[in-house]
Amino acid sequence: MADHPRPRRGQGELEALVLSALGEADGPATAGWVQERLGGGLAYTTVITILTRLLDKGAVTRERAGRSFAWTPAADQAGLAARKMRKVLDAESDREAVLASFVTGLDADDERLLRDLLGHAGAPGDGSRPGSGGGSRGEGED
Amino acid sequence: MGVFVFLPLVLPLTAWPVARLAEQHLHPRAATRLLTAVAAVMALCSTVCLALVMVVGTAQLPGNPLPDGWSDPEVRAAVPYDEVAGKAAIPALCAVLMACGRALWRHGRVRRRAHGALAGLPGTSVAVLPDDIPYAYALPGGRRDRVVVTTALLDRLEPAERRALFAHERAHLAGRHHRFLLAVRLAALANPFLRPLRTAVAYTAERWADEEAARVTGNRRAVATAIGKAALVSRGTPLATLAGLAAVPGPVPRRVAALLGPAPAARRRPSLFTSVGLAAWAAAAGTAASVMSSANATVTMFLIFRAAF
Numbered sequence: 001m002a003d004h005p006r007p008r009r010g011q012g013e014l015e016a017l018v019l020s021a022l023g024e025a026d027g028p029a030t031a032g033w034v035q036e037r038l039g040g041g042l043a044y045t046t047v048i049t050i051l052t053r054l055l056d057k058g059a060v061t062r063e064r065a066g067r068s069f070a071w072t073p074a075a076d077q078a079g080l081a082a083r084k085m086r087k088v089l090d091a092e093s094d095r096e097a098v099l100a101s102f103v104t105g106l107d108a109d110d111e112r113l114l115r116d117l118l119g120h121a122g123a124p125g126d127g128s129r130p131g132s133g134g135g136s137r138g139e140g141e142d
Numbered sequence: 143m144g145v146f147v148f149l150p151l152v153l154p155l156t157a158w159p160v161a162r163l164a165e166q167h168l169h170p171r172a173a174t175r176l177l178t179a180v181a182a183v184m185a186l187c188s189t190v191c192l193a194l195v196m197v198v199g200t201a202q203l204p205g206n207p208l209p210d211g212w213s214d215p216e217v218r219a220a221v222p223y224d225e226v227a228g229k230a231a232i233p234a235l236c237a238v239l240m241a242c243g244r245a246l247w248r249h250g251r252v253r254r255r256a257h258g259a260l261a262g263l264p265g266t267s268v269a270v271l272p273d274d275i276p277y278a279y280a281l282p283g284g285r286r287d288r289v290v291v292t293t294a295l296l297d298r299l300e301p302a303e304r305r306a307l308f309a310h311e312r313a314h315l316a317g318r319h320h321r322f323l324l325a326v327r328l329a330a331l332a333n334p335f336l337r338p339l340r341t342a343v344a345y346t347a348e349r350w351a352d353e354e355a356a357r358v359t360g361n362r363r364a365v366a367t368a369i370g371k372a373a374l375v376s377r378g379t380p381l382a383t384l385a386g387l388a389a390v391p392g393p394v395p396r397r398v399a400a401l402l403g404p405a406p407a408a409r410r411r412p413s414l415f416t417s418v419g420l421a422a423w424a425a426a427a428g429t430a431a432s433v434m435s436s437a438n439a440t441v442t443m444f445l446i447f448r449a450a451f
Contacts, residue, residue: 058263078270078271079272081260081261081271082271082272082292084258084259085256085273085290088252088255088256088258089277106373106374106392109392110394110395114370117395118367
């Protein structure tokens with residue numbers, strides 16, 4: 001569920017490396033090109049494996065080029081979709097009426113109240129997950 | 143029947159207390175269904191009433207195409223102040239129809255465009271967009287239902303909170319919540335007195351999805367912190383209402399507070415013997431009575447017209 005075209009925080013580091021290498025190509029690139037680009041630290045078959053895994057996740061696309069495949073990052077597609085979506089949302093002043101968004105805006109009082117609530121949520125009494133509540137406060141304050 | 147003709151136009155006022163009580167004391171699913179049904183029936187009665195009064199109004203206009211019987215003295219006698227009311231009803235009904243038509247059209251357009259924006263992506267049920275603005279929503283219909291979420295929001299959430307977020311949006315889609323929201327939106331346009339019901343349903347639908355997410359993930363606290371974090375990172379969103387002036391906390395803190403408490407009982411009728419229960423039943427009875435008399439006034443006027451015709 002949490003996997004998305006740009007893995008972060010150390011998950012799938014290799015996938016991220018391969019994906020960023022692909023992103024630097026001018027157009028569709030072969031696995032050999034990617035391997036070279038990565039400085040030879042990876043075996044050719046590893047690069048193929050990672051590319052195939054990325055393909056399964058929808059993060060890259062491929063097309064046949066001669067005897068091998070040429071790979072393109074699908075992240076461009078996602079970036080394009082993100083820009084289009086932003087345009088749609090910006091154009092609709094009352095989009096709240098159509099799309100049930102996860103949250104609505106907060107005013108200053110709400111924000112204070114919310115921080116209080118989340119602060120208490122992480123307080124003793126829920127010893128099973130001590131890190132999560134503190135994390136919520138840290139995340140919100142930056 | 144005198145001023146009773148106008149009852150369906152003002153009776154929606156009586157739904158306000160029941161909206162408040164349902165929001166606070168009913169299970170969010172029951173509250174959403176009840177309030178939407180009340181809003182829809184009242185809006186329908188109000189609009190039919192407006193249309194009937196308008197017929198009386200147009201009958202006075204020279205060269206109108208309506209049957210002469212419709213402007214008979216007895217029909218006009220049924221509507222007090224028929225000259226003023228009839229004429230006022232013409233622009234009012236036009237405004238209602240235009241506003242509702244426009245709302246429906248925009249609803250379709252937003253959904254079409256949002257699906258169009260995602261057209262280039264693989265057809266997964268979740269669309270993750272690389273964007274530094276944190277947002278997430280459920281996009282119903284089209285070829286398929288989709289959950290749209292940005293990397294900016296996902297990056298702020300722990301794995302359990304991501305699961306909560308997805309469960310929340312899937313609950314919106316599975317429960318077809320957009321239909322409830324559209325229904326109350328149209329109702330509020332048909333009769334502005336129904337606006338509090340729209341606000342109430344917007345809140346209870348979110349609560350419904352929250353509770354569903356809590357049930358599916360089995361972690362109420364993760365749902366609460368997911369909502370809290372999402373609200374805090376997207377706090378730049380301008381508010382449509384002047385919530386700062388209200389003493390009542392906004393919807394997000396109330397949702398978080400509700401999730402930090404115990405799960406609401408699904409099927410429990412409030413007892414008559416507590417003050418809350420008594421108030422709830424009184425408000426429910428009042429709403430039922432006003433729905434009935436709305437319908438009654440509408441039917442009565444309809445019968446008078448049929449007799450005159």
